[in-house]
Amino acid sequence: MEINKKIIGMSCAGCAANIEKALVGMDGVEKTAINFATESGQFVLRDENVWANVSSKIEDLGFSLSDERKEKDESDDLRKFFISISLSLIIFLLAMGPLKNLPNQKINWLIQMVLALPIWIWIGLSFQKSVISFIKTGQSNMNTLIGIGTSAAYIYSAFVSIFSQTSISLGLTQRVYFEAIGFIISFVFLGHFFETKAKKKAKEALNSLLEIGAKTAWIIKDGVVEEIQIQDVQVGDVLRVRPGEKIPVDGKIVKGRSSIDESMISGEPLPVVKEVGGSVFAGTINGESVLEFKAQKVGKDTFLSQIVTFVENAQNNKPQIQRLADQISGYFVPVVVAIAIATFVLWFLVGPDPRWGNAISNMIAVLVIACPCALGLATPTAVVVATGRASMKGLLIGGGEVIEKGTKINSIIFDKTGTLTEGKPKVVEFKVIEGVDKKKLLSDIASIESYSEHPIARAVVKYAEDEEADFDDPDMFENISGKGLEAEIGESTYLVGNRKLLEEKGVSFKDEFSPSKVGSYVYVSKDGKFVSLLVVGDEIKPEAKKMIQDFHNIGIETWLITGDNEVVAKEVVDELGIHNFVANALPLDKAKYVDQIKSEGKKVVMIGDGVNDAPALAKADLSMAMGTGTDVAINASDVTIVHGDIHKAYEFLVLSRETLKIIKQNLFLSFIYNTLLIPVAAGVLYVFDGPLMSPVFASIAMGMSSISVVANSLRIRNVI
Amino acid sequence: MKKINFSVSGVKCGGCVSKLESGLKDESGIQNISVSIEEQVVSLELDDEVKPMIFKKQIEELGFPVSKMSKE
Numbered sequence: 186m187e188i189n190k191k192i193i194g195m196s197c198a199g200c201a202a203n204i205e206k207a208l209v210g211m212d213g214v215e216k217t218a219i220n221f222a223t224e225s226g227q228f229v230l231r232d233e234n235v236w237a238n239v240s241s242k243i244e245d246l247g248f249s250l251s252d253e254r255k256e257k258d259e260s261d262d263l264r265k266f267f268i269s270i271s272l273s274l275i276i277f278l279l280a281m282g283p284l285k286n287l288p289n290q291k292i293n294w295l296i297q298m299v300l301a302l303p304i305w306i307w308i309g310l311s312f313q314k315s316v317i318s319f320i321k322t323g324q325s326n327m328n329t330l331i332g333i334g335t336s337a338a339y340i341y342s343a344f345v346s347i348f349s350q351t352s353i354s355l356g357l358t359q360r361v362y363f364e365a366i367g368f369i370i371s372f373v374f375l376g377h378f379f380e381t382k383a384k385k386k387a388k389e390a391l392n393s394l395l396e397i398g399a400k401t402a403w404i405i406k407d408g409v410v411e412e413i414q415i416q417d418v419q420v421g422d423v424l425r426v427r428p429g430e431k432i433p434v435d436g437k438i439v440k441g442r443s444s445i446d447e448s449m450i451s452g453e454p455l456p457v458v459k460e461v462g463g464s465v466f467a468g469t470i471n472g473e474s475v476l477e478f479k480a481q482k483v484g485k486d487t488f489l490s491q492i493v494t495f496v497e498n499a500q501n502n503k504p505q506i507q508r509l510a511d512q513i514s515g516y517f518v519p520v521v522v523a524i525a526i527a528t529f530v531l532w533f534l535v536g537p538d539p540r541w542g543n544a545i546s547n548m549i550a551v552l553v554i555a556c557p558c559a560l561g562l563a564t565p566t567a568v569v570v571a572t573g574r575a576s577m578k579g580l581l582i583g584g585g586e587v588i589e590k591g592t593k594i595n596s597i598i599f600d601k602t603g604t605l606t607e608g609k610p611k612v613v614e615f616k617v618i619e620g621v622d623k624k625k626l627l628s629d630i631a632s633i634e635s636y637s638e639h640p641i642a643r644a645v646v647k648y649a650e651d652e653e654a655d656f657d658d659p660d661m662f663e664n665i666s667g668k669g670l671e672a673e674i675g676e677s678t679y680l681v682g683n684r685k686l687l688e689e690k691g692v693s694f695k696d697e698f699s700p701s702k703v704g705s706y707v708y709v710s711k712d713g714k715f716v717s718l719l720v721v722g723d724e725i726k727p728e729a730k731k732m733i734q735d736f737h738n739i740g741i742e743t744w745l746i747t748g749d750n751e752v753v754a755k756e757v758v759d760e761l762g763i764h765n766f767v768a769n770a771l772p773l774d775k776a777k778y779v780d781q782i783k784s785e786g787k788k789v790v791m792i793g794d795g796v797n798d799a800p801a802l803a804k805a806d807l808s809m810a811m812g813t814g815t816d817v818a819i820n821a822s823d824v825t826i827v828h829g830d831i832h833k834a835y836e837f838l839v840l841s842r843e844t845l846k847i848i849k850q851n852l853f854l855s856f857i858y859n860t861l862l863i864p865v866a867a868g869v870l871y872v873f874d875g876p877l878m879s880p881v882f883a884s885i886a887m888g889m890s891s892i893s894v895v896a897n898s899l900r901i902r903n904v905i
Numbered sequence: 906m907k908k909i910n911f912s913v914s915g916v917k918c919g920g921c922v923s924k925l926e927s928g929l930k931d932e933s934g935i936q937n938i939s940v941s942i943e944e945q946v947v948s949l950e951l952d953d954e955v956k957p958m959i960f961k962k963q964i965e966e967l968g969f970p971v972s973k974m975s976k977e
Contacts, residue, residue, distance in 0.1 A: 428966070440915070442970050475968040636958055636974065638965075658956055662974040663912075673975075 188228045188236060194248040194311060195224060203324045207242055214239060226250075247318030262378035265308045269374055272300045273367025280364045294346035294361050301363040305339040309370045312336075325518035326511040327560060331373060333518065334556025338362035341549040356542020358877065362553050365883050372891070373561030399467070402433035405477065422480045426471045435482035438463045442666070444472035444638055456640050460666060473638050509589060509845075510564050513852055521555040521863075528867040536868070543868075547877070550866035554883055559855030559890035564848050566898040571844040574902050580833050580840075581825040589848075590807045590823065591841030596742040596787040597834070598779065598805065600798055605745075605757060605831065606723040610640060612648035613704055614720035621716055628654040630709055630717070633672040633681050636662050641705050642670075644721045669707075680710045687715065725760060732832045733761045739838065742787065746770045746778050746801075775801035792826075792834055809834055836905045843904040847897055854893040858886040906936065909957045911947045911964055912973035916940060921969070928967045929960065948977075 195201055201219040204226070208217045213235035218227040226243075230236060240250055276297045278284045286293055306313065312332035319329045342361035345352045353359065403425040404413050410425055418424065418434050426432055432445070442460035447469045456472055459465060465478055467487040484490065525548045532544040572582045582588065599605055617623050631649030634642040635656060649656075661673035668689075669682010680687055684706065687694070692710040704722025708715065736743055745766040747754050754768035767778050775793075779801045782789055791798070791805035802808035802822050810822035811831075826833045862882055864870070871877050916922065922940045925947060929938050934955035939948045947969075949960055961971050 474965050474970055636961060658958070659974070660976040664972045666972070 186230055186232060188230060190226050191251045192219065192224055192226045192248050193251060204243055204246060207246060208239060211238065246322060247314045262374055266371060266374040266378055269304050269308050269367060269371040272304055273364060273371050276300050276364045276367050291349055297361060297363040298343050298346045301339065301366050304367050304370050305335055308374065309335055325515050327514040329518050330514045330556055331369060334553050335366045335369060337549050337552035338366050356539025358546035362883065365553060365887065368887060369556060369561065375565060399431040399433040418480055418483050420480055420483055424478055424480060426476045428471060428473050428475065430471050432465045432467055432469045432471060434467045434480045435487045436465055436478040436480045438465060438476055438478045440477035441475055443474040443476050446470040446472060458639060509848060510560060510852060524863060524867060525551040532868060547866065547868045551863055554859050554862045554866040557855045557859040557890060559894045562891060562894050563851035563855045566895055567844050567848045567851055567901060570898045570901045571840055574905065575840060578836060578905055579827040579830065580837050581827060587823040588841045588844045591838055592845040593788045594741065594790045594807055594838060596744060596782060596789045597736055598744040598746055598789055598791045600746055600775065600793050605729045605761065606725055610644045610721050610723055612644055612719055613722040613724060617717045624654060626717055627652060628657060629674050629679060630681055632657040632674060633659055633670055633679055637664065637670055641707060641721045645707065645719060677711050681707060684708055725757065726831065728830065728832050730761055732835050733763060735835045744782060746775050776804045779804040840905050844901055847901055850897055851894045854897060855890045858890045862886050907951055907953055908977040909949050909951060910975050910977060911961060911971050913945055913947055913964060913969040913971055915969045916942050916945055925967060929963060932963065
């Protein structure tokens with residue numbers, strides 16, 4: 186049996202990994218997939234009885250389960266930040282500012298204590314919970330470090346404030362750390378705010394996939410047309426679609442002929458002409474005329490639904506990288522705890538009297554000073570500066586994780602259509618046989634093509650308009666379905682269409698008259714004699730070549746996976762110097778190729794713009810979408826390139842590498858001041874007649890590290 | 906004055922004919938409209954300066970794909 190639950194309290198990918206680790210090998214648990222981004226878990230169990238064990242295990246780890254898929258709101262984090270920072274500023278004024286010692290020390294401390302209480306236990310609840318799970322399981326991350334520091338600080342400070350006489354007689358050092366608690370938690374929440382905002386964006390992907398589909402359909406029953414809800418459509422129903430409407434379900438055309446925009450499915454910009462017998466897909470848009478078709482696949486079975494399921498599964502099974510700050514904290518926490526215990530033991534055994542008081546005071550001092558205030562800022566400030574800079578440059582980045590992922594990338598995959606090419610069909614070649622008036626012929630061809638709705642015909646008309654050709658009216662015009670047009674202008678009879686059309690009408694070719702460009706070929710004959718060839722193609726974007734070069738220069742391997750045939754793919758690859766390519770890839774296959782490349786140990790970034798790319802985008806280690814593409818691709822992606830300029834993909838990778846460098850420096854800066862102060866807090870200096878720990882030291886360390894971190898982060902502005 | 910014949914598909918009954926006639930009759934440049942169900946042909950008599958192409962589009966928008974057009 187399979188159970189899907191919402192898991193609340195996962196603050197990082199490490200948490201998800203911890204849950205999986207704990208459940209692996211449990212009796213009756215066949216498979217688990219925990220997704221940090223969607224805050225959900227999928228459990229495959231032998232039977233219902235196993236669930237009780239699984240759920241209690243998860244709750245033991247400090248997470249809670251719920252059926253309801255409640256969306257976490259980033260405004261919640263922002264609100265908590267504002268409450269926390271306002272209280273902290275008041276506490277700061279009471280502790281070190283102009284209100285110091287007013288009205289007297291005891292009352293002053295009690296006021297601070299009351300103000301800090303909600304920060305510690307309400308806003309900082311998740312940190313305190315992770316301390317409990319650390320005690321139970323030994324697993325730790327950034328939250329644990331913050332939880333230990335703030336809890337130790339609060340309990341100690343509150344004790345000293347309330348039981349001042351007792352604490353003096355115990356020999357506890359008379360100091361409080363309330364403002365430290367406030368600032369640490371405030372800054373972490375500011376960081377949370379940025380992260381939640383990014384995560385929310387990822388969740389919208391699936392919703393927008395479903396929104397592509399039509400909501401209602403027009404059914405023809407006993408000659409009457411009636412509007413019904415999409416879920417009521419049955420296989421075998423005959424449905425009508427008017428021009429401009431979305432095809433509601435998959436099916437086969439039984440009446441009519443129209444060009445259909447399938448770009449949201451295939452990514453191809455050219456509409457496809459379909460007639461009786463042709464297949465249509467849910468979510469695509471009908472072109473110029475009315476179609477009637479028989480429903481063949483409805484509900485979960487449509488091609489669109491399959492893609493939705495695919496993306497959902499891909500996102501669920503995707504490993505999340507552990508945040509750098511958590512990784513470091515994971516090592517740091519046990520060390521700090523060990524130092525704190527050693528401090529306690531040493532002061533108790535060999536320290537001066539009062540032994541209890543000194544041992545406890547100094548142990549607490551170690552725990553408090555070890556919690557670096559700037560740790561919560563190290564990643565977010567760098568990310569904020571980087572994303573701010575990026576958005577000025579037309580790149581939308583989905584958060585800090587994305588930047589960390591970006592630095593690991595060593596391969597890039599392009600899907601040709603719309604990313605490397607202009608995505609707008611146009612005439613790239615117009616050849617005529619000798620002795621023909623090119624301009625007059627173009628006028629005639631365009632006059633004929635202007636009667637066709639076909640996208641290739643429109644490209645020809647556009648070309649003729651740009652060449653300022655005159656348009657005439659054909660005296661006769663016939664649309665030979667699937668092949669082209671036959672028309673009469675004045676005394677001449679023209680055939681305009683594919684090679685098959687001309688061959689069937691007995692027109693002979695000069696084979697040496699072959700096109701040099703790749704695209705769709707339009708052959709033209711006049712009075713039974715071949716006269717001209719037009720190539721309607723999609724041109725490579727001018728900036729694409731330089732970009733491929735840039736990627737190679739920073740050691741990134743390039744791949745092209747395309748639905749186009751070998752010839753077209755080869756031409757694009759050769760022209761751009763791309764390393765590898767796969768041609769004739771079906772939409773759903775693209776994801777398979779991404780997996781294949783990943784299995785060779787490559788870290789893959791995928792760039793796409795159509796719905797068909799969504800599964801592959803979801804599979805890739807990092808995904809980028811063109812802002813000019815469909816919403817689904819944008820929502821399924823980590824990075825959006827606003828104006829569709831692919832060179833930005835390169836800039837992003839450079840930015841992410843530089844940003845990670847800064848983040849690492851920030852983490853060092855945030856740890857260094859506090860780490861240097863650990864020996865002071867532990868009382869090492871005291872041995873050499875130096876001072877013991879004072880809250881002022883903690884504040885100086887916080888101030889120094891925060892300023893260093895922020896100043897360092899600002900340097901990212903100069904990267905791109 | 907010129908007469909243009911459009912070969913169409915889907916003209917089934919008098920309803921389709923009147924749909925075509927009422928859809929086209931207010932267009933300027935058309936002098937006369939006749940629709941044949943048997944031959945699946947819409948014949949328009951047009952002023953000389955009028956381009957038949959707009960009427961091809963008009964007929965298709967009414968739901969009858971045009972496969973052929975000829976001047977009589």
